[in-house]
Amino acid sequence: MRPKAVIFDLWETLIDWDRESAGRMLREVDELVGSGFAARWDSSHRRYIAPIRTALAEALVPEELIEEICTIRLGYHRRALVPRPGAVDTLRRLRELGYLLGLITVCSEDIEVLWPETEFAGLFDAEIFSSRVGVSKPDPRIYLACCEALGVEPHDAVFVGDGANDELEGARRVGMQAILIHRPGERPLWGLEDWDGPRVTSIPGVLDVL
Numbered sequence: 374m375r376p377k378a379v380i381f382d383l384w385e386t387l388i389d390w391d392r393e394s395a396g397r398m399l400r401e402v403d404e405l406v407g408s409g410f411a412a413r414w415d416s417s418h419r420r421y422i423a424p425i426r427t428a429l430a431e432a433l434v435p436e437e438l439i440e441e442i443c444t445i446r447l448g449y450h451r452r453a454l455v456p457r458p459g460a461v462d463t464l465r466r467l468r469e470l471g472y473l474l475g476l477i478t479v480c481s482e483d484i485e486v487l488w489p490e491t492e493f494a495g496l497f498d499a500e501i502f503s504s505r506v507g508v509s510k511p512d513p514r515i516y517l518a519c520c521e522a523l524g525v526e527p528h529d530a531v532f533v534g535d536g537a538n539d540e541l542e543g544a545r546r547v548g549m550q551a552i553l554i555h556r557p558g559e560r561p562l563w564g565l566e567d568w569d570g571p572r573v574t575s576i577p578g579v580l581d582v583l
């Protein structure tokens with residue numbers, strides 16, 4: 374494996390996805406909006422590929438509550454955007470080694486809005502947020518958009534992720550290599566127990582498999 378670019382997933386790869394705090398945030402919003410908002414939101418794909426206010430309006434959130442909900446959501450995402458141990462050092466090391474770095478994340482607009490204030494700001498050569506580009510993984514266009522922004526061919530890039538959204542096979546289908554990451558001592562998520570490619574249990578581990 375001698376890629377020119379290393380492209381990372383965000384949730385459960387560079388940061389934790391904490392089911393409990395996500396659930397708390399959704400319940401808080403649900404209490405404000407009522408009428409089964411959480412279920413409507415959960416089943417809406419638009420939250421990942423549209424501006425957040427558009428997605429909230431389409432989930433029938435009353436106009437006068439939208440700003441308040443945006444504030445709640447930003448607070449939750451700000452607390453979530455904490456790099457996993459060793460992630461920032463590893464990204465810096467990869468840059469020193471000459472790799473181009475990319476990010477492809479399926480996320481709501483909140484992540485893009487908060488990105489400049491996170492420890493990740495300035496560490497990537499290309500960041501592809503689904504909410505910005507209007508497509509999500511495993512749509513080939515989201516991978517190709519990242520490769521194009523990095524100026525590399527897909528076969529010169531490796532994707533690192535926990536496998537949600539069929540993202541690892543999606544990366545392979547466009548010609549990229551793929552590395553599975555899962556928590557140490559735990560099974561991979563998303564039915565990837567039999568993953569036949571390289572796997573790591575921490576971000577620093579990526580340095581050992583490139």
Ligand SMILES: [Mg+2]
Pocket residue numbers: 382383384385386534535536537
């Ligand atoms: Mg993920």
